[in-house]
Amino acid sequence: MEQYAIKGGNPLVGEVEIGGAKNAALPILAASVMTDETVYIENMPDVRDTNVLLSAMENIGVIVKRTDRHKVTLNASNISELVVEDENIKKIRASYYLIGALLGKYKHAEVALPGGCDIGCRAIDQHIKGFRALGADVKIEHGLIKTQAEHLRGSHIYMDVVSVGATINIMMAAVMAEGTTIIENSAKEPHVVDLANFLNSMGANIKGAGTDVIRIKGVSHLHGTEYAVIPDQIEAGTFMFAAAVTKGDVTVKNVIPKHLESITAKLLEIGCEVEEADDCVRVVASKPLQHTQVKTLPYPGFPTDMQPQITVALGLSKGTSIVTESIFENRFKYVDELTRMGASIKVEGNTAIIDGVSRYTGANISAPDLRAGAALVLAAMSAEGFSTVDDIRYIERGYEDFHLKLQGLGAQIELVETERDLQKFKLKIG
Numbered sequence: 001m002e003q004y005a006i007k008g009g010n011p012l013v014g015e016v017e018i019g020g021a022k023n024a025a026l027p028i029l030a031a032s033v034m035t036d037e038t039v040y041i042e043n044m045p046d047v048r049d050t051n052v053l054l055s056a057m058e059n060i061g062v063i064v065k066r067t068d069r070h071k072v073t074l075n076a077s078n079i080s081e082l083v084v085e086d087e088n089i090k091k092i093r094a095s096y097y098l099i100g101a102l103l104g105k106y107k108h109a110e111v112a113l114p115g116g117c118d119i120g121c122r123a124i125d126q127h128i129k130g131f132r133a134l135g136a137d138v139k140i141e142h143g144l145i146k147t148q149a150e151h152l153r154g155s156h157i158y159m160d161v162v163s164v165g166a167t168i169n170i171m172m173a174a175v176m177a178e179g180t181t182i183i184e185n186s187a188k189e190p191h192v193v194d195l196a197n198f199l200n201s202m203g204a205n206i207k208g209a210g211t212d213v214i215r216i217k218g219v220s221h222l223h224g225t226e227y228a229v230i231p232d233q234i235e236a237g238t239f240m241f242a243a244a245v246t247k248g249d250v251t252v253k254n255v256i257p258k259h260l261e262s263i264t265a266k267l268l269e270i271g272c273e274v275e276e277a278d279d280c281v282r283v284v285a286s287k288p289l290q291h292t293q294v295k296t297l298p299y300p301g302f303p304t305d306m307q308p309q310i311t312v313a314l315g316l317s318k319g320t321s322i323v324t325e326s327i328f329e330n331r332f333k334y335v336d337e338l339t340r341m342g343a344s345i346k347v348e349g350n351t352a353i354i355d356g357v358s359r360y361t362g363a364n365i366s367a368p369d370l371r372a373g374a375a376l377v378l379a380a381m382s383a384e385g386f387s388t389v390d391d392i393r394y395i396e397r398g399y400e401d402f403h404l405k406l407q408g409l410g411a412q413i414e415l416v417e418t419e420r421d422l423q424k425f426k427l428k429i430g
Protein backbone atom coordinates (compact mmCIF):
# COMPACT_ATOMS: atom_id res chain seq x y z
CA MET A 1 0.00 0.00 0.00
CA GLU A 2 1.30 3.41 -0.95
CA GLN A 3 2.19 5.80 1.85
CA TYR A 4 4.43 8.78 2.43
CA ALA A 5 7.41 8.30 4.71
CA ILE A 6 8.55 11.60 6.16
CA LYS A 7 11.41 12.73 8.37
CA GLY A 8 10.45 16.11 9.76
CA GLY A 9 12.48 19.09 10.85
CA ASN A 10 13.84 20.49 7.58
CA PRO A 11 12.86 24.07 6.74
CA LEU A 12 11.51 24.10 3.20
CA VAL A 13 13.55 26.43 1.01
CA GLY A 14 13.41 27.19 -2.70
CA GLU A 15 10.91 27.58 -5.51
CA VAL A 16 7.88 25.52 -6.45
CA GLU A 17 5.76 25.69 -9.60
CA ILE A 18 1.99 25.55 -9.14
CA GLY A 19 -0.17 23.64 -11.63
CA GLY A 20 -3.62 24.28 -13.07
CA ALA A 21 -6.55 24.50 -10.67
CA LYS A 22 -8.28 21.15 -10.19
CA ASN A 23 -11.57 22.81 -9.31
CA ALA A 24 -11.49 24.92 -12.48
CA ALA A 25 -10.24 22.10 -14.70
CA LEU A 26 -13.11 19.77 -13.73
CA PRO A 27 -16.01 21.99 -14.89
CA ILE A 28 -14.00 23.12 -17.92
CA LEU A 29 -13.52 19.49 -18.99
CA ALA A 30 -17.22 18.78 -18.46
CA ALA A 31 -18.23 21.90 -20.40
CA SER A 32 -16.16 20.72 -23.35
CA VAL A 33 -18.99 18.33 -24.26
CA MET A 34 -21.13 21.37 -25.10
CA THR A 35 -19.57 21.86 -28.53
CA ASP A 36 -19.15 19.50 -31.49
CA GLU A 37 -15.88 21.24 -32.34
CA THR A 38 -12.47 20.43 -30.87
CA VAL A 39 -11.47 22.04 -27.59
CA TYR A 40 -7.81 22.44 -26.67
CA ILE A 41 -7.00 22.89 -22.98
CA GLU A 42 -3.64 23.78 -21.44
CA ASN A 43 -2.41 23.85 -17.85
CA MET A 44 -4.52 20.79 -17.07
CA PRO A 45 -3.45 19.27 -13.73
CA ASP A 46 -2.53 15.59 -13.95
CA VAL A 47 -4.38 14.50 -10.81
CA ARG A 48 -6.72 11.62 -10.07
CA ASP A 49 -9.98 13.62 -10.15
CA THR A 50 -9.35 15.10 -13.60
CA ASN A 51 -8.22 11.71 -14.91
CA VAL A 52 -11.34 9.98 -13.56
CA LEU A 53 -13.53 12.58 -15.25
CA LEU A 54 -11.61 12.28 -18.53
CA SER A 55 -12.01 8.52 -18.57
CA ALA A 56 -15.75 8.79 -17.82
CA MET A 57 -16.01 11.22 -20.72
CA GLU A 58 -14.17 8.77 -22.99
CA ASN A 59 -16.65 6.09 -21.94
CA ILE A 60 -19.55 8.14 -23.32
CA GLY A 61 -17.78 8.71 -26.62
CA VAL A 62 -15.73 11.88 -26.15
CA ILE A 63 -12.42 11.62 -28.01
CA VAL A 64 -9.72 12.63 -25.55
CA LYS A 65 -6.10 13.11 -26.59
CA ARG A 66 -3.39 14.15 -24.22
CA THR A 67 -0.85 16.02 -26.29
CA ASP A 68 1.42 16.22 -23.28
CA ARG A 69 1.02 15.78 -19.54
CA HIS A 70 -0.76 19.13 -19.13
CA LYS A 71 -2.43 19.58 -22.50
CA VAL A 72 -5.52 17.82 -23.68
CA THR A 73 -7.76 18.02 -26.73
CA LEU A 74 -11.36 16.91 -26.55
CA ASN A 75 -13.91 16.30 -29.25
CA ALA A 76 -17.46 15.46 -28.25
CA SER A 77 -19.07 15.39 -31.71
CA ASN A 78 -19.77 11.67 -31.44
CA ILE A 79 -21.16 11.30 -27.95
CA SER A 80 -22.90 7.94 -27.81
CA GLU A 81 -24.37 7.97 -24.30
CA LEU A 82 -26.08 10.46 -22.03
CA VAL A 83 -25.95 8.05 -19.11
CA VAL A 84 -22.76 8.26 -17.05
CA GLU A 85 -22.50 5.34 -14.68
CA ASP A 86 -18.78 4.72 -14.65
CA GLU A 87 -17.72 2.91 -11.45
CA ASN A 88 -15.12 5.59 -10.60
CA ILE A 89 -17.24 8.63 -11.41
CA LYS A 90 -19.26 8.12 -8.22
CA LYS A 91 -16.10 8.73 -6.23
CA ILE A 92 -15.60 12.29 -7.42
CA ARG A 93 -17.70 15.29 -6.60
CA ALA A 94 -17.34 16.89 -9.99
CA SER A 95 -19.19 14.06 -11.73
CA TYR A 96 -22.26 16.25 -11.36
CA TYR A 97 -20.83 18.84 -13.72
CA LEU A 98 -21.65 16.43 -16.54
CA ILE A 99 -25.32 16.88 -15.63
CA GLY A 100 -25.31 20.63 -16.26
CA ALA A 101 -23.16 20.26 -19.38
CA LEU A 102 -25.08 17.38 -20.99
CA LEU A 103 -28.47 18.79 -20.00
CA GLY A 104 -27.46 22.19 -21.44
CA LYS A 105 -26.43 20.70 -24.78
CA TYR A 106 -28.59 17.58 -25.20
CA LYS A 107 -31.52 18.40 -22.85
CA HIS A 108 -31.02 15.02 -21.22
CA ALA A 109 -28.50 13.58 -18.75
CA GLU A 110 -28.32 10.71 -16.28
CA VAL A 111 -25.31 10.74 -14.02
CA ALA A 112 -24.36 8.67 -10.96
CA LEU A 113 -24.78 10.66 -7.75
CA PRO A 114 -21.59 12.37 -6.69
CA GLY A 115 -19.11 11.29 -4.02
CA GLY A 116 -16.05 13.35 -3.13
CA CYS A 117 -14.48 14.02 0.22
CA ASP A 118 -16.46 13.03 3.29
CA ILE A 119 -16.52 16.46 4.92
CA GLY A 120 -20.22 17.01 5.46
CA CYS A 121 -23.63 16.30 3.98
CA ARG A 122 -23.00 18.04 0.63
CA ALA A 123 -26.60 18.52 -0.50
CA ILE A 124 -27.45 19.09 -4.16
CA ASP A 125 -30.86 20.72 -3.68
CA GLN A 126 -29.67 24.02 -5.18
CA HIS A 127 -28.48 22.30 -8.36
CA ILE A 128 -31.86 20.60 -8.67
CA LYS A 129 -33.72 23.83 -7.96
CA GLY A 130 -31.75 25.54 -10.74
CA PHE A 131 -32.33 22.80 -13.32
CA ARG A 132 -36.05 22.80 -12.54
CA ALA A 133 -36.24 26.58 -12.82
CA LEU A 134 -34.82 26.23 -16.33
CA GLY A 135 -37.63 23.83 -17.20
CA ALA A 136 -36.01 20.42 -16.68
CA ASP A 137 -37.61 17.42 -14.97
CA VAL A 138 -35.26 16.09 -12.32
CA LYS A 139 -35.54 12.83 -10.44
CA ILE A 140 -33.21 10.61 -8.48
CA GLU A 141 -33.54 6.89 -9.21
CA HIS A 142 -31.24 3.90 -8.74
CA GLY A 143 -28.34 6.11 -7.66
CA LEU A 144 -28.61 8.34 -10.73
CA ILE A 145 -29.73 11.94 -11.11
CA LYS A 146 -31.91 11.96 -14.19
CA THR A 147 -32.70 15.24 -15.92
CA GLN A 148 -34.65 15.87 -19.08
CA ALA A 149 -36.25 18.87 -20.78
CA GLU A 150 -38.19 19.61 -23.95
CA HIS A 151 -36.78 23.12 -23.96
CA LEU A 152 -34.64 24.93 -21.45
CA ARG A 153 -35.83 28.48 -20.81
CA GLY A 154 -33.92 31.26 -19.06
CA SER A 155 -35.07 31.98 -15.53
CA HIS A 156 -34.41 34.13 -12.47
CA ILE A 157 -32.82 31.89 -9.85
CA TYR A 158 -32.03 32.92 -6.28
CA MET A 159 -29.59 30.56 -4.58
CA ASP A 160 -30.50 29.85 -0.94
CA VAL A 161 -26.87 29.06 -0.11
CA VAL A 162 -23.72 30.20 -1.85
CA SER A 163 -22.67 27.07 -3.71
CA VAL A 164 -19.74 26.74 -6.09
CA GLY A 165 -21.07 23.52 -7.60
CA ALA A 166 -24.64 24.74 -8.08
CA THR A 167 -23.53 28.08 -9.58
CA ILE A 168 -21.32 26.25 -12.08
CA ASN A 169 -23.91 23.62 -12.94
CA ILE A 170 -26.71 26.14 -13.47
CA MET A 171 -24.40 28.31 -15.56
CA MET A 172 -23.69 25.37 -17.89
CA ALA A 173 -27.34 24.34 -18.13
CA ALA A 174 -28.35 27.94 -18.92
CA VAL A 175 -25.75 28.75 -21.56
CA MET A 176 -27.80 27.37 -24.45
CA ALA A 177 -31.25 27.94 -22.91
CA GLU A 178 -33.73 30.25 -24.62
CA GLY A 179 -33.62 33.78 -23.22
CA THR A 180 -31.84 35.17 -20.19
CA THR A 181 -30.97 33.50 -16.90
CA ILE A 182 -30.05 35.46 -13.80
CA ILE A 183 -28.35 33.64 -10.93
CA GLU A 184 -28.49 35.65 -7.72
CA ASN A 185 -26.34 34.95 -4.67
CA SER A 186 -23.95 33.06 -6.89
CA ALA A 187 -20.51 31.85 -5.81
CA LYS A 188 -17.59 34.16 -6.71
CA GLU A 189 -14.69 31.70 -6.56
CA PRO A 190 -11.91 32.08 -9.15
CA HIS A 191 -12.92 28.76 -10.70
CA VAL A 192 -16.48 30.05 -11.29
CA VAL A 193 -14.96 32.97 -13.20
CA ASP A 194 -12.60 30.65 -15.06
CA LEU A 195 -15.46 28.47 -16.28
CA ALA A 196 -17.41 31.56 -17.39
CA ASN A 197 -14.35 32.80 -19.31
CA PHE A 198 -13.96 29.38 -20.90
CA LEU A 199 -17.62 29.24 -21.95
CA ASN A 200 -17.44 32.81 -23.27
CA SER A 201 -14.39 31.81 -25.33
CA MET A 202 -16.70 29.16 -26.89
CA GLY A 203 -19.27 31.81 -27.82
CA ALA A 204 -21.40 31.92 -24.65
CA ASN A 205 -22.73 35.21 -23.32
CA ILE A 206 -22.11 35.25 -19.55
CA LYS A 207 -21.67 38.46 -17.61
CA GLY A 208 -21.05 39.11 -13.93
CA ALA A 209 -19.08 35.97 -13.02
CA GLY A 210 -17.04 36.88 -9.94
CA THR A 211 -19.89 39.01 -8.54
CA ASP A 212 -22.96 37.68 -6.81
CA VAL A 213 -25.24 38.19 -9.81
CA ILE A 214 -24.48 36.29 -13.01
CA ARG A 215 -26.43 37.04 -16.20
CA ILE A 216 -26.48 34.51 -19.00
CA LYS A 217 -28.03 35.19 -22.41
CA GLY A 218 -28.68 31.90 -24.14
CA VAL A 219 -26.89 31.23 -27.44
CA SER A 220 -27.82 28.60 -30.02
CA HIS A 221 -24.47 26.88 -30.21
CA LEU A 222 -20.93 26.88 -28.84
CA HIS A 223 -17.75 26.50 -30.87
CA GLY A 224 -14.28 25.07 -30.24
CA THR A 225 -11.66 27.00 -28.31
CA GLU A 226 -8.15 27.04 -26.91
CA TYR A 227 -7.93 27.79 -23.22
CA ALA A 228 -5.45 27.67 -20.32
CA VAL A 229 -6.76 26.76 -16.84
CA ILE A 230 -5.96 29.23 -14.02
CA PRO A 231 -3.34 28.29 -11.38
CA ASP A 232 -4.51 26.32 -8.37
CA GLN A 233 -5.25 28.64 -5.45
CA ILE A 234 -5.36 25.79 -2.94
CA GLU A 235 -2.18 24.04 -4.09
CA ALA A 236 -0.44 27.43 -3.86
CA GLY A 237 -1.89 28.09 -0.41
CA THR A 238 -0.78 24.65 0.78
CA PHE A 239 2.84 25.36 -0.19
CA MET A 240 2.62 28.82 1.43
CA PHE A 241 1.61 27.16 4.69
CA ALA A 242 4.29 24.49 4.19
CA ALA A 243 6.82 27.35 4.37
CA ALA A 244 5.14 28.69 7.52
CA VAL A 245 5.07 25.42 9.48
CA THR A 246 8.63 24.38 8.59
CA LYS A 247 10.08 27.86 9.28
CA GLY A 248 11.10 27.98 5.67
CA ASP A 249 11.49 30.38 2.76
CA VAL A 250 9.46 29.32 -0.26
CA THR A 251 8.67 31.12 -3.51
CA VAL A 252 5.44 29.81 -4.97
CA LYS A 253 5.50 30.41 -8.74
CA ASN A 254 2.83 30.58 -11.45
CA VAL A 255 0.08 31.93 -9.21
CA ILE A 256 -2.42 34.78 -9.32
CA PRO A 257 -1.60 36.66 -6.07
CA LYS A 258 -5.07 38.25 -6.02
CA HIS A 259 -6.62 34.78 -5.56
CA LEU A 260 -4.37 34.24 -2.53
CA GLU A 261 -5.23 37.44 -0.64
CA SER A 262 -7.14 35.86 2.25
CA ILE A 263 -4.35 33.29 2.68
CA THR A 264 -1.65 35.94 2.54
CA ALA A 265 -3.52 38.07 5.08
CA LYS A 266 -3.58 35.21 7.61
CA LEU A 267 0.11 34.38 7.06
CA LEU A 268 0.98 38.02 7.77
CA GLU A 269 -1.21 37.97 10.90
CA ILE A 270 0.62 34.96 12.29
CA GLY A 271 4.02 36.55 11.75
CA CYS A 272 5.24 35.39 8.34
CA GLU A 273 6.64 37.73 5.72
CA VAL A 274 4.92 37.56 2.35
CA GLU A 275 6.29 39.24 -0.78
CA GLU A 276 4.12 39.39 -3.88
CA ALA A 277 5.28 39.81 -7.48
CA ASP A 278 3.33 39.53 -10.75
CA ASP A 279 2.92 35.77 -10.76
CA CYS A 280 4.61 34.53 -7.60
CA VAL A 281 4.55 34.93 -3.83
CA ARG A 282 7.41 34.34 -1.42
CA VAL A 283 6.69 33.27 2.15
CA VAL A 284 9.42 33.57 4.77
CA ALA A 285 8.80 32.27 8.28
CA SER A 286 11.75 33.46 10.34
CA LYS A 287 9.86 34.45 13.52
CA PRO A 288 7.81 32.31 15.93
CA LEU A 289 4.22 31.93 14.69
CA GLN A 290 1.48 33.84 16.54
CA HIS A 291 -2.12 32.90 17.29
CA THR A 292 -5.11 34.26 15.38
CA GLN A 293 -8.78 33.65 14.62
CA VAL A 294 -10.12 32.46 11.30
CA LYS A 295 -13.53 31.63 9.88
CA THR A 296 -13.95 29.87 6.55
CA LEU A 297 -16.23 31.70 4.12
CA PRO A 298 -17.11 31.70 0.43
CA TYR A 299 -14.61 33.63 -1.76
CA PRO A 300 -13.15 36.19 -1.14
CA GLY A 301 -13.21 34.86 2.43
CA PHE A 302 -10.74 32.32 3.78
CA PRO A 303 -11.28 29.06 1.83
CA THR A 304 -12.61 25.99 3.60
CA ASP A 305 -10.12 24.00 1.50
CA MET A 306 -7.31 25.76 3.43
CA GLN A 307 -8.84 25.17 6.87
CA PRO A 308 -6.82 22.06 7.81
CA GLN A 309 -3.57 23.67 6.63
CA ILE A 310 -4.05 26.81 8.74
CA THR A 311 -5.10 24.69 11.72
CA VAL A 312 -1.82 22.77 11.48
CA ALA A 313 0.06 26.09 11.54
CA LEU A 314 -1.99 27.49 14.43
CA GLY A 315 -1.31 24.29 16.37
CA LEU A 316 2.33 25.45 16.38
CA SER A 317 1.60 29.12 17.10
CA LYS A 318 2.02 30.94 20.40
CA GLY A 319 -1.23 31.38 22.32
CA THR A 320 -4.80 30.28 21.73
CA SER A 321 -6.32 30.36 18.24
CA ILE A 322 -9.88 29.76 17.10
CA VAL A 323 -10.86 28.26 13.75
CA THR A 324 -14.53 28.29 12.75
CA GLU A 325 -15.63 26.13 9.84
CA SER A 326 -18.75 27.67 8.35
CA ILE A 327 -19.04 25.78 5.04
CA PHE A 328 -18.92 22.05 5.85
CA GLU A 329 -20.08 20.49 9.11
CA ASN A 330 -17.65 17.60 9.30
CA ARG A 331 -14.29 19.04 8.47
CA PHE A 332 -12.29 18.51 11.66
CA LYS A 333 -11.86 14.74 11.41
CA TYR A 334 -8.10 15.09 10.98
CA VAL A 335 -7.77 16.69 14.42
CA ASP A 336 -7.55 13.27 16.08
CA GLU A 337 -4.53 12.46 13.94
CA LEU A 338 -2.95 15.82 14.74
CA THR A 339 -3.55 15.20 18.44
CA ARG A 340 -1.55 11.99 18.12
CA MET A 341 1.32 14.17 16.94
CA GLY A 342 1.09 16.29 20.07
CA ALA A 343 -1.34 19.05 19.04
CA SER A 344 -3.62 20.50 21.70
CA ILE A 345 -6.94 21.13 19.95
CA LYS A 346 -10.49 20.92 21.25
CA VAL A 347 -13.31 20.73 18.71
CA GLU A 348 -16.75 21.98 19.73
CA GLY A 349 -19.27 21.78 16.90
CA ASN A 350 -17.89 23.79 14.02
CA THR A 351 -15.15 25.44 16.08
CA ALA A 352 -11.64 24.32 16.94
CA ILE A 353 -9.94 25.88 19.94
CA ILE A 354 -6.21 25.50 19.53
CA ASP A 355 -3.59 25.89 22.23
CA GLY A 356 -0.31 26.21 20.37
CA VAL A 357 2.46 23.72 21.24
CA SER A 358 6.15 24.24 20.55
CA ARG A 359 6.47 21.19 18.28
CA TYR A 360 4.73 18.14 16.86
CA THR A 361 6.24 14.68 17.07
CA GLY A 362 6.26 12.15 14.24
CA ALA A 363 3.56 9.44 14.19
CA ASN A 364 1.88 6.95 11.85
CA ILE A 365 -1.18 8.79 10.60
CA SER A 366 -3.84 8.47 7.91
CA ALA A 367 -5.20 11.05 5.47
CA PRO A 368 -8.95 11.32 6.09
CA ASP A 369 -9.60 13.39 2.94
CA LEU A 370 -7.81 15.43 0.29
CA ARG A 371 -7.01 18.73 2.00
CA ALA A 372 -6.68 17.32 5.52
CA GLY A 373 -4.31 14.72 4.07
CA ALA A 374 -2.09 17.44 2.65
CA ALA A 375 -2.26 19.34 5.95
CA LEU A 376 -1.13 16.25 7.87
CA VAL A 377 1.85 15.95 5.52
CA LEU A 378 2.73 19.54 6.46
CA ALA A 379 2.44 18.60 10.13
CA ALA A 380 4.75 15.61 9.58
CA MET A 381 7.31 17.79 7.80
CA SER A 382 7.39 20.19 10.72
CA ALA A 383 7.48 17.41 13.33
CA GLU A 384 10.39 16.05 15.28
CA GLY A 385 11.20 12.56 14.03
CA PHE A 386 9.67 10.13 11.61
CA SER A 387 6.08 9.82 10.33
CA THR A 388 4.14 7.80 7.82
CA VAL A 389 0.98 9.07 6.14
CA ASP A 390 -1.43 6.39 4.85
CA ASP A 391 -4.39 6.67 2.46
CA ILE A 392 -2.49 9.05 0.23
CA ARG A 393 -4.87 8.23 -2.63
CA TYR A 394 -6.95 11.08 -1.21
CA ILE A 395 -4.05 13.50 -1.55
CA GLU A 396 -3.38 12.29 -5.10
CA ARG A 397 -6.92 13.31 -6.03
CA GLY A 398 -5.88 16.95 -6.02
CA TYR A 399 -2.10 17.37 -5.75
CA GLU A 400 0.16 16.53 -8.67
CA ASP A 401 3.57 15.10 -7.68
CA PHE A 402 3.07 16.39 -4.13
CA HIS A 403 6.03 14.55 -2.63
CA LEU A 404 8.31 15.40 -5.57
CA LYS A 405 7.52 19.10 -5.28
CA LEU A 406 8.19 18.92 -1.52
CA GLN A 407 11.46 17.05 -2.14
CA GLY A 408 12.43 19.88 -4.50
CA LEU A 409 12.13 22.23 -1.51
CA GLY A 410 14.37 20.04 0.64
CA ALA A 411 11.74 17.94 2.44
CA GLN A 412 12.71 14.43 3.43
CA ILE A 413 9.67 12.67 2.03
CA GLU A 414 9.39 9.50 -0.03
CA LEU A 415 6.48 7.63 -1.57
CA VAL A 416 6.93 4.04 -0.36
CA GLU A 417 5.00 0.94 -1.41
CA THR A 418 6.52 -1.86 0.64
CA GLU A 419 8.02 -2.47 4.05
CA ARG A 420 11.37 -2.82 2.30
CA ASP A 421 11.05 0.68 0.73
CA LEU A 422 10.21 2.03 4.16
CA GLN A 423 13.27 0.45 5.77
CA LYS A 424 15.45 1.77 2.93
CA PHE A 425 14.12 5.30 3.55
CA LYS A 426 14.79 4.98 7.28
CA LEU A 427 18.36 3.84 6.61
CA LYS A 428 18.88 6.71 4.16
CA ILE A 429 17.74 9.40 6.58
CA GLY A 430 19.72 7.81 9.44
Ligand code: UD1
Nearest residue numbers: 023093094122123124125126127161163164165166305327
Ligand atom coordinates in the same frame (compact mmCIF):
# COMPACT_ATOMS: atom_id res chain seq x y z
C1 UD1 B 1 -16.56 22.98 -4.12
C2 UD1 B 1 -15.15 22.44 -4.18
C3 UD1 B 1 -14.64 22.11 -2.80
C4 UD1 B 1 -14.79 23.32 -1.88
C5 UD1 B 1 -16.21 23.87 -1.91
C6 UD1 B 1 -16.36 25.17 -1.13
C7 UD1 B 1 -15.07 21.32 -6.32
C8 UD1 B 1 -15.00 20.04 -7.08
N1 UD1 B 1 -15.15 21.24 -5.00
O1 UD1 B 1 -17.37 21.94 -3.58
O2 UD1 B 1 -13.26 21.76 -2.92
O3 UD1 B 1 -14.49 22.91 -0.55
O4 UD1 B 1 -16.59 24.13 -3.28
O5 UD1 B 1 -15.49 26.13 -1.64
O6 UD1 B 1 -14.97 22.42 -6.89
N2 UD1 B 1 -24.95 23.17 -0.47
C9 UD1 B 1 -26.31 22.99 -0.30
N3 UD1 B 1 -27.06 22.67 -1.40
C10 UD1 B 1 -26.52 22.51 -2.64
C11 UD1 B 1 -25.14 22.71 -2.80
C12 UD1 B 1 -24.37 23.05 -1.70
O7 UD1 B 1 -26.85 23.12 0.79
O8 UD1 B 1 -27.25 22.21 -3.58
C13 UD1 B 1 -24.12 23.53 0.70
C14 UD1 B 1 -23.08 22.46 1.01
O9 UD1 B 1 -23.60 21.43 1.83
C15 UD1 B 1 -22.02 23.29 1.70
C16 UD1 B 1 -22.11 24.66 1.00
O10 UD1 B 1 -23.36 24.68 0.37
O11 UD1 B 1 -22.36 23.46 3.05
C17 UD1 B 1 -21.03 24.92 -0.02
O12 UD1 B 1 -20.97 23.84 -0.93
P1 UD1 B 1 -20.48 24.03 -2.44
O13 UD1 B 1 -19.94 25.41 -2.63
O14 UD1 B 1 -21.57 23.58 -3.35
O15 UD1 B 1 -19.30 23.00 -2.52
P2 UD1 B 1 -18.95 22.02 -3.69
O16 UD1 B 1 -19.29 22.65 -5.01
O17 UD1 B 1 -19.46 20.67 -3.38
